Amino acid sequence: MTPNGDGIYLDNAATSFPKAPGVADAVYAALTERGGNPGRGAHSVAIDASRTVHSARTDLASLLGAPNARDLSLQPGCTHALNLALFGLIHPGDRIVVSSMEHNSVVRPLHAMAQRGASIVVVDADEHGWLDPDAVEAVVREAPTRALVVQQASNVSGTIQPIPDLADVAHSAGALMVVDGAQAGGHLDVDLATLGADAWACSGHKGLLGPQGTAVLYLAECCDASPLVFGGTGSASETPTMPDERPDRYEAGTANVPGIAGLGAAARFLGEHGADTRTVEQRLTARAHELLLEAGFTVLGPPPGEDRVPLLSVIHPAIDPDRLAFELDRRFGIATRAGLHCAPWAHRTLGTLATGAVRIGFGYGNTEDDVHRLVAAAREIVGATA
Amino acid sequence: MSARLVLTFVTTHEALDAEAELLSCGFVVEPIPTPAVSGTRCGIAMQLAPSERDAALTCLRDSSIDVADVLVLDDD
Numbered sequence: 001m002t003p004n005g006d007g008i009y010l011d012n013a014a015t016s017f018p019k020a021p022g023v024a025d026a027v028y029a030a031l032t033e034r035g036g037n038p039g040r041g042a043h044s045v046a047i048d049a050s051r052t053v054h055s056a057r058t059d060l061a062s063l064l065g066a067p068n069a070r071d072l073s074l075q076p077g078c079t080h081a082l083n084l085a086l087f088g089l090i091h092p093g094d095r096i097v098v099s100s101m102e103h104n105s106v107v108r109p110l111h112a113m114a115q116r117g118a119s120i121v122v123v124d125a126d127e128h129g130w131l132d133p134d135a136v137e138a139v140v141r142e143a144p145t146r147a148l149v150v151q152q153a154s155n156v157s158g159t160i161q162p163i164p165d166l167a168d169v170a171h172s173a174g175a176l177m178v179v180d181g182a183q184a185g186g187h188l189d190v191d192l193a194t195l196g197a198d199a200w201a202c203s204g205h206k207g208l209l210g211p212q213g214t215a216v217l218y219l220a221e222c223c224d225a226s227p228l229v230f231g232g233t234g235s236a237s238e239t240p241t242m243p244d245e246r247p248d249r250y251e252a253g254t255a256n257v258p259g260i261a262g263l264g265a266a267a268r269f270l271g272e273h274g275a276d277t278r279t280v281e282q283r284l285t286a287r288a289h290e291l292l293l294e295a296g297f298t299v300l301g302p303p304p305g306e307d308r309v310p311l312l313s314v315i316h317p318a319i320d321p322d323r324l325a326f327e328l329d330r331r332f333g334i335a336t337r338a339g340l341h342c343a344p345w346a347h348r349t350l351g352t353l354a355t356g357a358v359r360i361g362f363g364y365g366n367t368e369d370d371v372h373r374l375v376a377a378a379r380e381i382v383g384a385t386a
Numbered sequence: 387m388s389a390r391l392v393l394t395f396v397t398t399h400e401a402l403d404a405e406a407e408l409l410s411c412g413f414v415v416e417p418i419p420t421p422a423v424s425g426t427r428c429g430i431a432m433q434l435a436p437s438e439r440d441a442a443l444t445c446l447r448d449s450s451i452d453v454a455d456v457l458v459l460d461d462d
Contacts, residue, residue, distance in 0.1 A: 039398035042419035042430045050430065054402040070399055235397055235428035245396045248428075 007333025008370045013311040013361030020209035020269035023262040030261035038255050039234030049257050056264025063267045065191035066218055073217045073250035078182045079105040081201035081217035088225025092117035094146035097139050099131050100124045100349045101154050104342045106180055125349050128302045129159030137169040147176040152184040156346040157301025158308035167196025187309040198223045210263030277364035281310035284362045284371055291375040300350045313357040318382040321358045332377040336360050391436040394424040394455040401430040404451050411445035424455045
């Protein structure tokens with residue numbers, strides 16, 4: 001269902017709906033039953049808020065396989081988290097190797113870095129969106145490289161990159177592995193202890209099923225990124241510099257306690273039911289993929305049977321993507337997203353930069369009936385325009 | 387008031403890790419504002435009975451939790 005209770009919500013790749021059970025209650029409780037400022041003071045209300053943040057962090061660390069919860073900082077968004085990782089780890093003059101599938105949350109910071117003297121080298125993915133680790137290795141080894149930056153799962157094609165193999169490539173060349181996991185957390189069984197990422201950023205409100213305005217950034221213990229934001233942390237207050245200790249080093253300013261409380265509730269839900277939600281998402285995505293191909297749509301990204309996160313971007317020769325998304329919404333109450341999805345590099349790689357595509361993002365709340373209604377509506381729309 | 391043992395920590399996260407670990411080790415522990423005598427620390431400290439000093443530190447060391455300061459304060 002959509003937020004107004006009518007229609008079908010298929011824009012979970014933008015933000016999930018519904019959120020995990022317990023998220024709204026946790027947000028509400030943080031606003032109405034607590035209200036203290038975490039880490040600021042030791043009165044009971046402040047300690048309560050501190051415990052809310054602490055339990056969210058430890059539950060997220062458990063869900064994501066982070067070896068130490070302290071290495072998981074809570075951020076106001078994945079874009080913010082990626083900016084922290086990139087600006088904190090990369091310096092003017094550094095050489096960065098990046099995939100051609102990146103979102104603007106990586107492309108734009110790297111562009112800004114290039115203007116400050118960093119060298120950005122792009123490795124093209126293939127027509128399905130996959131990176132070839134051998135091709136990446138050849139580029140990484142051409143010159144001393146500070147970091148390899150790769151999106152774990154594409155927000156356009158759903159393509160999943162072989163991050164452990166790419167991390168081996170990076171590390172064997174002395175480079176850091178920076179991963180944009182925005183579309184991975186919750187949709188994939190992420191284990192940060194073995195993934196190989198030195199930095200991994202993830203939205204809290206997509207596959208992790210938490211509120212908007214939340215995200216996590218994992219920085220491996222070995223990697224000291226400079227802070228992006230400076231200010232009060234409730235610790236080391238007499239010093240003018242940011243503390244070295246995590247997570248305080250990366251969490252200046254008052255935390256978004258309601259959002260973090262909700263994200264913690266989502267982490268606990270996924271810890272218990274994540275395998276089931278992933279099964280539902282994968283089943284619906286595979287079924288829709290099959291039926292949309294039968295209906296004459298081109299589906300970007302990996303062919304049927306290959307792993308992907310639960311999204312499908314489609315085009316059809318009979319209709320422009322923006323018109324298709326509009327008709328799906330206004331005539332059938334089906335929410336999808338047309339356009340470039342803030343990822344022009346990915347669309348260029350996949351051959352759809354000029355037109356964009358319609359992205360269909362599945363969530364655990366969708367049903368088989370949603371898939372059939374989507375495909376029937378899409379068939380009717382393209383039939384009417386053909 | 388009798389003497390009290392106060393453990394301080396560098397971050398709130400560490401302090402709450404310590405509280406959970408001390409509770410699981412069976413100690414009676416109370417979070418308190420960090421005493422001013424402690425230097426560069428977070429605002430929450432843990433208070434215990436002084437007689438539990440060694441056992442409490444062992445409990446935290448076994449869990450790799452770093453204590454910033456170990457203070458025995460007498461408010462009399």
